[in-house]
Amino acid sequence: MKDKLDTLGAKLARKEMRIPVDLTVGVLFFLLGGVVLLIMPQQVAVSERDVVNGRAFPTLLMGLMMFCSALLVGKEIYKIAKKKPLEYKTVNLLVEVKALIILAILVVSYLLALWTDLFVVGAVFCALAFLIYFRCKKPGYYIITVGMAVGIWAAFRFLLNVRF
Amino acid sequence: MLQHIVPASGLLFTLQNILWINIGVFIGAVFAAIPGLTVILCVILFLPVTYSMSAIPGMMFLLGIYCAGGYGGSVSAILINTPGTPHAAATMLDGHPLSKQGRTKAALKIALYASTFGGIFSALALLFLGPQVAKFAAQLGTPECFMVCVFGLTIIAGVSGKSMIRGIIAACLGLLISCIGSDPMTSYDRFTFGVGRLYLGLDLAVCLIGLFALVEIVGRAEKKPDELHMDTSKMRDNGVITKDEYKRMARPTILGSLIGVIVGIIPGTGASEASWFSYSQARNLSKHPEEFGHGSVEGVAASESANNAVTGATLIPLLTLGIPGDGTVAIMLSALMINGLNPGLSLFTTQGDIMYAIMLGLILVNVFMLLQGKVLTPIFAKVVSIPQEILTPIIVIFCFAGAYSVNKNYFDVAVALVFCVLAWLLRKLDMPPVPILLGLVLGKMTETNFRRALLISNGNPSVFFSSVYCWIFVGLIVLAVGTILRGKLREKKPQAAPAAKEE
Amino acid sequence: MKKQTFRRICLLLSLVMVMSCALSTTAFAAGETWTVTCPWAPDGVASLVSQKAASLSTEYSDDITLVAEAIKGDAATVNTWVLDNEAGDTGLVFVGEGLLSITATMDPAKMQFGYEDFAFVENLYSSVFVLSADAKLEINGIEDLKAFVEGAEEITVATNGATGSEAFLAAALFGSMGAGDALKLVPYQSAAEAAQAVSRGETDFAVSHQSQILETYNQGGVTVVCAFDEGPIENGPFAGVEGVGEYGYPYFRNRCFIMARAGTDEEKVAELKALYDDILADEEVVEWLHDTMLLEVDTMDVEAVEEHIANVKGIVEEYIDIVQPA
Numbered sequence: 001m002k003d004k005l006d007t008l009g010a011k012l013a014r015k016e017m018r019i020p021v022d023l024t025v026g027v028l029f030f031l032l033g034g035v036v037l038l039i040m041p042q043q044v045a046v047s048e049r050d051v052v053n054g055r056a057f058p059t060l061l062m063g064l065m066m067f068c069s070a071l072l073v074g075k076e077i078y079k080i081a082k083k084k085p086l087e088y089k090t091v092n093l094l095v096e097v098k099a100l101i102i103l104a105i106l107v108v109s110y111l112l113a114l115w116t117d118l119f120v121v122g123a124v125f126c127a128l129a130f131l132i133y134f135r136c137k138k139p140g141y142y143i144i145t146v147g148m149a150v151g152i153w154a155a156f157r158f159l160l161n162v163r164f
Numbered sequence: 165m166l167q168h169i170v171p172a173s174g175l176l177f178t179l180q181n182i183l184w185i186n187i188g189v190f191i192g193a194v195f196a197a198i199p200g201l202t203v204i205l206c207v208i209l210f211l212p213v214t215y216s217m218s219a220i221p222g223m224m225f226l227l228g229i230y231c232a233g234g235y236g237g238s239v240s241a242i243l244i245n246t247p248g249t250p251h252a253a254a255t256m257l258d259g260h261p262l263s264k265q266g267r268t269k270a271a272l273k274i275a276l277y278a279s280t281f282g283g284i285f286s287a288l289a290l291l292f293l294g295p296q297v298a299k300f301a302a303q304l305g306t307p308e309c310f311m312v313c314v315f316g317l318t319i320i321a322g323v324s325g326k327s328m329i330r331g332i333i334a335a336c337l338g339l340l341i342s343c344i345g346s347d348p349m350t351s352y353d354r355f356t357f358g359v360g361r362l363y364l365g366l367d368l369a370v371c372l373i374g375l376f377a378l379v380e381i382v383g384r385a386e387k388k389p390d391e392l393h394m395d396t397s398k399m400r401d402n403g404v405i406t407k408d409e410y411k412r413m414a415r416p417t418i419l420g421s422l423i424g425v426i427v428g429i430i431p432g433t434g435a436s437e438a439s440w441f442s443y444s445q446a447r448n449l450s451k452h453p454e455e456f457g458h459g460s461v462e463g464v465a466a467s468e469s470a471n472n473a474v475t476g477a478t479l480i481p482l483l484t485l486g487i488p489g490d491g492t493v494a495i496m497l498s499a500l501m502i503n504g505l506n507p508g509l510s511l512f513t514t515q516g517d518i519m520y521a522i523m524l525g526l527i528l529v530n531v532f533m534l535l536q537g538k539v540l541t542p543i544f545a546k547v548v549s550i551p552q553e554i555l556t557p558i559i560v561i562f563c564f565a566g567a568y569s570v571n572k573n574y575f576d577v578a579v580a581l582v583f584c585v586l587a588w589l590l591r592k593l594d595m596p597p598v599p600i601l602l603g604l605v606l607g608k609m610t611e612t613n614f615r616r617a618l619l620i621s622n623g624n625p626s627v628f629f630s631s632v633y634c635w636i637f638v639g640l641i642v643l644a645v646g647t648i649l650r651g652k653l654r655e656k657k658p659q660a661a662p663a664a665k666e667e
Numbered sequence: 668m669k670k671q672t673f674r675r676i677c678l679l680l681s682l683v684m685v686m687s688c689a690l691s692t693t694a695f696a697a698g699e700t701w702t703v704t705c706p707w708a709p710d711g712v713a714s715l716v717s718q719k720a721a722s723l724s725t726e727y728s729d730d731i732t733l734v735a736e737a738i739k740g741d742a743a744t745v746n747t748w749v750l751d752n753e754a755g756d757t758g759l760v761f762v763g764e765g766l767l768s769i770t771a772t773m774d775p776a777k778m779q780f781g782y783e784d785f786a787f788v789e790n791l792y793s794s795v796f797v798l799s800a801d802a803k804l805e806i807n808g809i810e811d812l813k814a815f816v817e818g819a820e821e822i823t824v825a826t827n828g829a830t831g832s833e834a835f836l837a838a839a840l841f842g843s844m845g846a847g848d849a850l851k852l853v854p855y856q857s858a859a860e861a862a863q864a865v866s867r868g869e870t871d872f873a874v875s876h877q878s879q880i881l882e883t884y885n886q887g888g889v890t891v892v893c894a895f896d897e898g899p900i901e902n903g904p905f906a907g908v909e910g911v912g913e914y915g916y917p918y919f920r921n922r923c924f925i926m927a928r929a930g931t932d933e934e935k936v937a938e939l940k941a942l943y944d945d946i947l948a949d950e951e952v953v954e955w956l957h958d959t960m961l962l963e964v965d966t967m968d969v970e971a972v973e974e975h976i977a978n979v980k981g982i983v984e985e986y987i988d989i990v991q992p993a
Contacts, residue, residue, distance in 0.1 A: 019592070019593070021593055021594050022327070022330075024593060025330060025333065025593050025594075025595065028593075029333050029337075032337075036340065043353075043354060043355045043356070043357070044347075044352065044354045044355070045352040045353070046350075046352070047350065047991065050349075050350065051615075051618050051619045051622060051623045052614070052615045052618045052619065052623065053350075054347040054349065054350055054352055054354055056615070057339075057343065057610075057611040057614065057615070058340055058343050058354070058355075061336045061339050061340050061343075062336070062340070064332065064336055065332075065333055065336040065337070065340075068329045068332050068333050068336070069333060071329055072329055072330070072333075089592065089593070089594055091592060095385050095386050096385075098384075098385035099382050099383075099385035099386075099588060101385075102381060102382045102384060102385055103382055103584070103585065103588075106378065106381070106382075106560065106581060106584070107581060109560070109564070110564065110574070110577050110578065110581060113564070113574065113577075114574045114577075119564070119565065119568065122564070123561045123564070123565075126557045126560050126561055126564075127557040127558075127561070129557075130553065130556050130557040130560070131553050131557070134552060134553040134556070136553040138553075141551065141553050141554055144554055145553070145554050145557055145558070148554070148558050148561075149557065149558075149561055152558070152561050152562060152565060153561075153565070156565050156569065160209045160569075161209075161700075161702075161734065162209075162565070162568065162569050162572065163572070163702075164565075164568055164572075164574075208709060208737070211718070212718075212721070212722075212734065212735070215718065215721065215722030216722065302863055302866070302867060302888075303867060305864070305867055305869050306864070306869060347829075348828075348829070348854065348856065349829055349854055350829050350830075350854075350991070351773075351774075351828070351829040351830040351991075353777075360743055360746050360777070360779065361743060361747070363740070363742070363743040363777065364739075364740045364743050364744075431857075431859070431860060431863070485859075485863070485882055485883070485886075486859065486881075486882040487859040487860070487862075487863060488710060488859065494708070494709065494710035495709045495710055497710050498709070498710060498714070498715055498718055501715050501959055501960070502715065502718060502719050502722065502955075504955055504958065504959045505959075506878065506881065506882070506959050507882070508881070508882030508885060508886075509882070509885070509886060510882070510885050571738055571740070571744075571747075572736075572738065573747060612856065616853060616854070616855075619851070619853060620823065620853060620869060620870070
């Protein structure tokens with residue numbers, strides 16, 4: 001099992017993707033600004049008598065965000081036209097898969113706590129899942145971490161009166 | 165004043181008070197050191213303990229938590245790159261790199277000494293200048309508060325990393341997120357998408373957990389197994405701060421303390437704003453700005469002195485005008501009022517001994533914080549040597565418990581997770597998270613004061629230049645922007661020089 | 668990790684737990700614990716009174732311990748409370764006219780609850796709001812106010828929040844004086860901020876609890892013009908200040924109802940009511956409410972509560988256009 005995972009990991013580690021950072025940021029946030037402006041009338045009610053209404057500040061922000069995004073895109077287009085190198089960020093597939101696994105541990109811990117309405121269930125799962133993720137083989141670590149998970153829950157529940 | 169000092173000392177120096185100060189300091193330092201557990205949450209949780217106490221021990225206990233919490237937040241910021249409290253975020257920028265250089269104990273000590281200095285500085289300001297400072301603070305109205313916010317936003321330039329444009333975009337995002345919830349000026353919902361729980365807006369501490377703490381956990385994915393363990397045996401961390409470092413700490417610590425006091429007396433602001441203002445100014449005025457973000461002792465000293473200098477300053481409007489300087493102090497007001505003390509200048513005449521005992525007690529709290537900090541520093545420093553297998557889930561559990569405790573709701577845990585995903589995506593795009601945090605800290609205050617000032621003036625923007633204080637802030641903003649531009653030019657020069665040589 | 672280090676950390680954690688345990692024992696005594704949720708600011712009047720009541724609960728009952736909790740959030744907090752609590756659960760919540768009369772009229776969609784979801788326990792206090800004016804305007808009573816209103820093109824009033832009780836009281840007073848169009852409500856984040864705003868002349872007036880304006884008044888920054896009550900204030904530093912009711916202007920008192928979840932055993936509700944009545948009859952509490960908080964003990968029955976809600980609703984419906992124009 002361990003060998004299989006290592007082989008898969010080695011394969012994934014070789015796969016990389018290069019993202020033109022400024023161009024991506026520019027396009028993404030320009031679109032985000034546009035979307036926010038578009039949904040503003042539905043999401044922010046205003047009164048005619050308001051001197052400065054609730055839409056003014058977010059509109060100003062989105063305007064600035066779109067202007068900065070356009071600047072970034074313009075700069076990158078200029079670089080492409082002048083055949084200058086763009087700034088790239090390399091994304092490694094193995095890192096992203098590992099990040100997804102960690103994120104999954106976090107989400108499942110949260111869901112377990114929510115569904116059972118017992119925080120300690122999520123906490124114990126979280127402790128065990130991370131120990132497995134780190135491929136820990138020391139039984140002592142399992143005892144300590146699970147003990148701490150229960151201890152933290154007990155401290156909040158019984159000493160600080162946080163009911164969860 | 166002098167006639168009150170002797171009886172106040174008699175009221176203060178009792179075994180009971182000393183004991184409660186130490187319990188408060190210990191709880192505050194440890195609580196704030198745990199990511200997700202903020203000082204305000206700690207005060208709320210332990211407030212019932214004071215119900216059965218009289219005013220002085222009750223206040224001493226809460227002040228112990230409050231002041232030590234100011235320092236405690238820096239502990240996790242230095243050790244695990246996760247600020248224990250929002251106001252320790254600026255400390256993280258240099259504290260953690262120092263720790264990574266094998267100087268964990270030194271970083272913790274710098275934070276402790278700067279915090280103690282800031283705390284005592286503000287306690288003295290409260291004791292000697294309280295009423296005068298309060299009168300000045302009372303004159304700062306809505307337009308002045310807006311100018312303070314604009315001044316605060318100039319910090320974005322300093323924490324944007326490689327690209328200021330990306331920093332501005334990130335700050336806009338933070339400011340936009342701060343708009344979520346009930347519009348403070350009209351009570352209409354904004355960007356809630358029909359989700360009832362969003363009506364309250366997003367809690368800063370919850371966002372911070374996602375933006376800095378949980379994303380740091382996800383960031384473990386970027387490290388190879390051998391990078392996860394810090395070999396502390398090779399580091400020989402003796403915790404020594406050199407003479408040169410002490411000298412370099414002096415100016416940012418004094419300036420930070422002053423900034424902390426000024427920011428602290430303005431109601432609505434708090435330790436987070438103070439630490440960022442101070443960090444930014446220290447960087448602008450430093451002879452080594454290039455060290456900031458890479459383990460600068462000045463950076464740690466500046467932010468820590470400022471966030472602890474807020475503690476005494478927030479008590480100035482509370483004790484003299486009955487206006488709490490920040491959220492935590494607002495809760496501490498309960499301990500006074502439940503004992504029949506309605507804070508204000510009149511109380512200095514009717515209950516002068518108690519008031520001076522509280523003010524003197526603040527100095528004592530800081531002294532005990534220093535003593536306890538010296539004992540706790542070596543123990544805290546050992547956290548970096550805890551195996552990641554154990555430390556990682558424990559941090560997550562504390563973060564989840566902390567997020568839940570804010571509003572006693574799992575919704576906030578989900579919000580923290582959403583911010584974690586957002587922070588991860590932004591990290592992939594090299595977007596700095598600190599401007600988002602700044603936007604969140606300053607957003608509501610900026611917008612509210614902007615709109616309220618224009619509401620008062622019927623839309624006339626000259627309101628922002630209507631007082632001498634406004635002009636002082638305009639001057640400070642111009643100065644800050646000028647220093648930033650000078651710094652940027654300085655940064656470009658060394659890059660341009662080698663390029664010219666190559667040609 | 669060295670064993671010694673691990674032992675030290677364990678020792679530290681144990682110490683924290685032992686200390687917390689000791690502190691919690693002092694705070695939460697034995698018996699059935701009822702958590703009282705205040706949906707407003709932890710430093711607000713309601714939260715402070717709730718804490719005071721909670722601190723005395725064990726003196727008056729061996730079976731019930733009250734634990735005060737403040738989760739700022741207004742309707743959102745009460746929505747959550749209603750969702751999380753069922754009949755018979757040991758939870759209490761505060762609701763006032765702000766939720767049952769104002770929010771219910773202005774923005775009913777925001778509320779996932781109604782009066783029928785609660786079982787009334789007791790009214791915690793009754794507060795008479797006051798109108799204070801910038802001292803420079805020299806307005807010392809309702810006659811002065813009338814004269815000011817007649818000549819004013821614009822009247823600015825600082826309130827705590829945009830659509831709270833304070834905003835509606837201001838709207839009702841100036842609206843009934845025929846100055847609704849000239850009225851400009853300036854919302855602040857807290858009552859203390861509103862009090863400071865009027866004292867430095869940022870606004871002409873402010874509406875607040877008496878205790879919240881007291882220090883500013885003592886320092887000479889404001890004058891207290893009138894009270895939002897039937898007659899003049901009888902006690903305290905503002906004794907003698909005229910009530911707007913004397914002139915036929917609308918008013919209401921601010922009240923804070925302690926509610927259990929609907930369907931909770933009637934005997935239990937009666938037991939809780941008796942406990943609160945005992946606490947509110949305590950001489951120390953009465954004195955504290957009068958002298959420090961400038962409030963009144965005002966125990967009520969269900970009919971009086973319903974009457975109060977209906978009265979405020981009537982005022983809200985009449986003056987809603989001034990507070991929140993379409």
